[in-house]
Amino acid sequence: MLEIEDLHVEVEGREVLHDINLTIREGETHVLMGPNGSGKTTLLRALMGFGSSRITDGTITFKGHDITKMPIHERAQLGIGLLFQRPPTISGLKLGKLLNVTSHGDTSHVEEYARRMNMDTFLERDVNKGFSGGEIKRSEVLQLMIQKPDFVMLDEPESGVDLENMALVGNAIAGLIEKDQHIISRKKSGLIITHTGYILDYIDADFGHVMCDGTFKCHGNPREILKSIQLKGYKECIECQRV
Secondary structure (H helix, E strand, C coil): CEEEEEEEEEECCEEEEEEEEEEECCCCEEEEECCCCCCHHHHHHHHHCCCCCEEEEEEEEECCEECCCCCHHHHHHHCEEEECCCCCCEEEEEHHHHHHHCCCCCCCCHHHHHHHCCCHHHCCCEECCCCCHHHHHHHHHHHHHHHCCCEEEEECCCCCCCHHHHHHHHHHHHHHCCCCCCHHHCCCEEEEECCCCHHHHCCCCCEEEEEECCEEEEEECHHHHHHHHHHHCCHHHHHCCCC
């Protein structure tokens, strides 16, 4: 599904990521952890094609296509979707209109999915305008449900979500990456940034990675990594050589 080889990324002239190598196969879900400022969000933005995250070396291959220099809209058309940690407010654009435009011409499920995410009363409101943290996350997940990407990137899906909404968001994300299907049948893949690990209560992640100082420091079982971080912080991961 995704192959990253020796990726280096600059933001505003400063190298933020270096020596990034990662393979995500069809049907796999990977979880990315690390302290604030370690480069996690920059990686997702580089994979999506945002110009602020400038790739200076390395390659990104998605479903056999070299997308290293491909514009954002073409990556989206190939099947990459992104849930932002802090998405923008888009005044003048109704949520329902946005969903219809990104539905690949099939608008039959828009209202059904909106009801499922408790967003049916938001369809005539401007995107994210006046939304609470939980409403923004539900809106972002709803947009991905309509887009139906093959590869989903989620930047802290738990952020700003209360416990009641966490179950709704978590179960919807599990559906996005086909965790409700047998492992042999899964075609969707995911890369999820988490600080709290709450999302692991809803998805059975296959691999975990720790990023520190702009590169991967540790790989392994995501729950074991999370437990180690909870007990000892990131110091042990920084010193770990299992890369």
